[in-house]
Amino acid sequence: MNDLELIKxxxxxxxxxxxxxSTIYFDHQTIAPKAGIEYRLSCLDVIEKTYYDIKTDDKxxxxxxxxxxxxxxxxxxxxxxxxxxxxxxxKKIPSDIYLEYRRLQNEAALTWEKAKNTxxxxxxxxxxxxIIEMTKTLCHYRDPNADPYELLLDDYEEGMTIEKYDEFFxxxxxxxxxxxxxxxxxxxxxxxxxHGYFSVDKQRQVMEIIKEYLGxxxxxxxxxxxxxxxxxxxxxxDVRITTFYRENDLCDSIFSVIHEIGHATYExxxxxxxxxxxxxxxxxxxxxxxxxxxxxxxxxxxxxWDKLFIKLKDIFKDELKDIDQDTFVKAINKSNCSLIRTxxxxxxxxxxxxxxxxMEKAIFHDEIKLxxxxxxxxxxxxxxxxxxxxxxxxxxxQDVHWADGSFGYFPTYALGSAYSAQFMAKMREELDVDDxxxxxxxDIINKWLKDNIHQYQNNIAPRExxxxxxxKDFDPNYYIEYLCDKYTKLYELENVA
Amino acid sequence: MNDLELIKxxxxxxxxxxxxxSTIYFDHQTIAPKAGIEYRLSCLDVIEKTYYDIKTDDKxxxxxxxxxxxxxxxxxxxxxxxxxxxxxxxKKIPSDIYLEYRRLQNEAALTWEKAKNTxxxxxxxxxxxxIIEMTKTLCHYRDPNADPYELLLDDYEEGMTIEKYDEFFxxxxxxxxxxxxxxxxxxxxxxxxxHGYFSVDKQRQVMEIIKEYLGxxxxxxxxxxxxxxxxxxxxxxDVRITTFYRENDLCDSIFSVIHEIGHATYExxxxxxxxxxxxxxxxxxxxxxxxxxxxxxxxxxxxxWDKLFIKLKDIFKDELKDIDQDTFVKAINKSNCSLIRTxxxxxxxxxxxxxxxxMEKAIFHDEIKLxxxxxxxxxxxxxxxxxxxxxxxxxxxQDVHWADGSFGYFPTYALGSAYSAQFMAKMREELDVDDxxxxxxxDIINKWLKDNIHQYQNNIAPRExxxxxxxKDFDPNYYIEYLCDKYTKLYELENVA
Numbered sequence: 006m007n008d009l010e011l012i013k014x015x016x017x018x019x020x021x022x023x024x025x026x027s028t029i030y031f032d033h034q035t036i037a038p039k040a041g042i043e044y045r046l047s048c049l050d051v052i053e054k055t056y057y058d059i060k061t062d063d064k065x066x067x068x069x070x071x072x073x074x075x076x077x078x079x080x081x082x083x084x085x086x087x088x089x090x091x092x093x094x095x096k097k098i099p100s101d102i103y104l105e106y107r108r109l110q111n112e113a114a115l116t117w118e119k120a121k122n123t124x125x126x127x128x129x130x131x132x133x134x135x136i137i138e139m140t141k142t143l144c145h146y147r148d149p150n151a152d153p154y155e156l157l158l159d160d161y162e163e164g165m166t167i168e169k170y171d172e173f174f175x176x177x178x179x180x181x182x183x184x185x186x187x188x189x190x191x192x193x194x195x196x197x198x199x200h201g202y203f204s205v206d207k208q209r210q211v212m213e214i215i216k217e218y219l220g221x222x223x224x225x226x227x228x229x230x231x232x233x234x235x236x237x238x239x240x241x242x243d244v245r246i247t248t249f250y251r252e253n254d255l256c257d258s259i260f261s262v263i264h265e266i267g268h269a270t271y272e273x274x275x276x277x278x279x280x281x282x283x284x285x286x287x288x289x290x291x292x293x294x295x296x297x298x299x300x301x302x303x304x305x306x307x308x309x310w311d312k313l314f315i316k317l318k319d320i321f322k323d324e325l326k327d328i329d330q331d332t333f334v335k336a337i338n339k340s341n342c343s344l345i346r347t348x349x350x351x352x353x354x355x356x357x358x359x360x361x362x363x364m365e366k367a368i369f370h371d372e373i374k375l376x377x378x379x380x381x382x383x384x385x386x387x388x389x390x391x392x393x394x395x396x397x398x399x400x401x402x403q404d405v406h407w408a409d410g411s412f413g414y415f416p417t418y419a420l421g422s423a424y425s426a427q428f429m430a431k432m433r434e435e436l437d438v439d440d441x442x443x444x445x446x447x448d449i450i451n452k453w454l455k456d457n458i459h460q461y462q463n464n465i466a467p468r469e470x471x472x473x474x475x476x477k478d479f480d481p482n483y484y485i486e487y488l489c490d491k492y493t494k495l496y497e498l499e500n501v502a
Numbered sequence: 503m504n505d506l507e508l509i510k511x512x513x514x515x516x517x518x519x520x521x522x523x524s525t526i527y528f529d530h531q532t533i534a535p536k537a538g539i540e541y542r543l544s545c546l547d548v549i550e551k552t553y554y555d556i557k558t559d560d561k562x563x564x565x566x567x568x569x570x571x572x573x574x575x576x577x578x579x580x581x582x583x584x585x586x587x588x589x590x591x592x593k594k595i596p597s598d599i600y601l602e603y604r605r606l607q608n609e610a611a612l613t614w615e616k617a618k619n620t621x622x623x624x625x626x627x628x629x630x631x632x633i634i635e636m637t638k639t640l641c642h643y644r645d646p647n648a649d650p651y652e653l654l655l656d657d658y659e660e661g662m663t664i665e666k667y668d669e670f671f672x673x674x675x676x677x678x679x680x681x682x683x684x685x686x687x688x689x690x691x692x693x694x695x696x697h698g699y700f701s702v703d704k705q706r707q708v709m710e711i712i713k714e715y716l717g718x719x720x721x722x723x724x725x726x727x728x729x730x731x732x733x734x735x736x737x738x739x740d741v742r743i744t745t746f747y748r749e750n751d752l753c754d755s756i757f758s759v760i761h762e763i764g765h766a767t768y769e770x771x772x773x774x775x776x777x778x779x780x781x782x783x784x785x786x787x788x789x790x791x792x793x794x795x796x797x798x799x800x801x802x803x804x805x806x807w808d809k810l811f812i813k814l815k816d817i818f819k820d821e822l823k824d825i826d827q828d829t830f831v832k833a834i835n836k837s838n839c840s841l842i843r844t845x846x847x848x849x850x851x852x853x854x855x856x857x858x859x860x861m862e863k864a865i866f867h868d869e870i871k872l873x874x875x876x877x878x879x880x881x882x883x884x885x886x887x888x889x890x891x892x893x894x895x896x897x898x899x900q901d902v903h904w905a906d907g908s909f910g911y912f913p914t915y916a917l918g919s920a921y922s923a924q925f926m927a928k929m930r931e932e933l934d935v936d937d938x939x940x941x942x943x944x945d946i947i948n949k950w951l952k953d954n955i956h957q958y959q960n961n962i963a964p965r966e967x968x969x970x971x972x973x974k975d976f977d978p979n980y981y982i983e984y985l986c987d988k989y990t991k992l993y994e995l996e997n998v999a
Contacts, residue, residue, distance in 0.1 A: 240542070
């Protein structure tokens, strides 16, 4: 076997374990009986250990080293680079520490679930502190001289740094916070119609029409239920999403499903050739650009509902009796400072992320005391959004991400939203998006996304996709202008942009 | 590490892979999108290969050999004996042949599913022939001098031989076939009420009350849907069952769920200590004795319905309006020569198994031409049950077992039914079963089963459980007498036993 073949075989091994682990985790989160957790975790310890051993085989490292000095195709060069990084990031960590961390992630996520359900931050706090500490330790192993938060940011979005994010969030603060304040004072949109009683059975019917409209097909996509919506791609043709139903909220499940289908479509539309490999492991910001594009730029637009609204009314005959499409679309775009990120409107959403970014930065720069982080959280919400969490469930416990150690991930949510603004502008130059939505031609929109974004996979860095597709670098002003323009009109304000 | 510790570690590894593979297969059968199959199979190849390597590690074989010559506790002696057998059975097969067989099992099962759905035996036939051929090859590797069917029978029921099964089935032929014929001529029970329209939604509600009555609790048990009902225990506290709904049949799902909960309760009630190991791998006959006991000896008895019938009528208000408990219980016990094993009544059921036993024996003794096995199947049904399959879907394609290579398994279904008659007789000596059912005290019945059967796990051979619990060896006459007595009364016949 030559080195490239050896690497191929290595990737085959990793793919298989990825699939096994993903299946177990998906099963665990959606259906597995709770009392079986301990046994399952002990089995996971064994599988994770083998996975670690395969991942950090010295023979592979030597082959990767040799390959990195050879003439290779652009794609293989990229593959070797990404594998080396992933190898390094794992191998530098002693195996017992690595496996302890994996175990901790599982246990912390379980504890988080309990703590969130019972509004018991004290239960979760020791896990949070431990996972922060261990994440720092891991970063130290990876590079004792690096700023740990820089390492984490780059993990989730190649090329992003604190400097760049600071600049990005400064722009958000500067431009959006004044707009949000104006809108808060001018509440002219009534969305109470979205907060009546909507039975879970009927909501499930709505999901069927949305899946069909977006082309999320049962032959390759499966939808289940979990308290925290997510997408899990086992392969191009096996993409799972979850959602969560609230009977007093019509739109939460609708937009979370549209969002997850954005992720799912990305996974489904990459080439089959390199599925399961590092070349499919798209950056979080890019991934989020597609889910946000679906959720907001398409899903909250008027024409998205041209075909769907009548079907929605058909399901909720009484509930939506007195409402027309225009009122509905206004209601689903209402901006309101609120507590829950996943339910936030498009305009206040980045502020939720800003809060998490500032907290994470402070945590990893040791500029914050770690006890009572829940109170710090609440203070941030009061300062930036002028709302005070009524419970830790609706405060620091709302998201799973810190429980599973995903520090540095949140910032990509705002970044992805900004990415999609620029992609959308480009798409609108080339396609009559409103007309296509009106006609239900998501196939054409999906093809555009495939040709202009999805096909590049992780074959090139995010920045290069902008250069190819938009013919210019990423520019957050698209996002700011889009939001200012949209909300200025919606709230009949004088131009603030 | 001493040898026993080494074996413990070995079992830990196997347990983890068993859990991973079980999860993937369960997911695959119940929810995984179809288009992802190819990728999933390629990943399974990798996992199965590692599993094989772990399973057949020479170091372990040497340790087991050494241990088999040492003084050990009874339990460890049993453990070592079972592990050595399992080790031998795998290790004697060259790894490429073993893995090819595993792949073939997966592909044949998939093809069977398609073939059954489209009534296309020609599609499945090459897979069936291939899997028969490979099963023979595997047996030859395991022991070139053995009768392959003897090997297979012993795999599923330790200690059972062709001679013993011949004797068992001869008794069935001799005693039951005349009774069946008499009953066929005296059709005095009308079960048309069970074959109206029963919506799947309402049937699902019925399952909830049955699960509750039997103590199948969501904290440790999960129910899903699949075309072929099965039980899959990932651990004591993670037992999954499946069922299948037919809208024109009220009882198919009810009795399949009661049946699977019998299996599930067995798995749940073994000790936690050795879960996932060979000591939990109970023989098929014993396992089936518990599912049959639930399904027939409890589920089809009058008092099982004392608490449930009123709830059933409550769900099917119109459908069961004019029927009382007595009529219902008679209807669910109607005997009728039919085509489908899983839907067969208690009396004709062993004849379905007899057919499979005779076919398997002929196949593995090369006494049958392998082309047109579907026609052979039909001939058997005409000869023994006087019914002619209207399609291969309702003929040879009805069961998955041959597709996954489980030859020698079917006979344990009749054997298990016979086991349960004897267990039930013992239980009735010690408990007032009817009274307990009437009061909904399945907890006491389950405890009896735990104390008298489940607790022994695979710690001792099936025969020894009879000696302990029934104070005598297995005796099929309990079964024959039970059936003759029950059906003689039910059909108001003169005594034939």
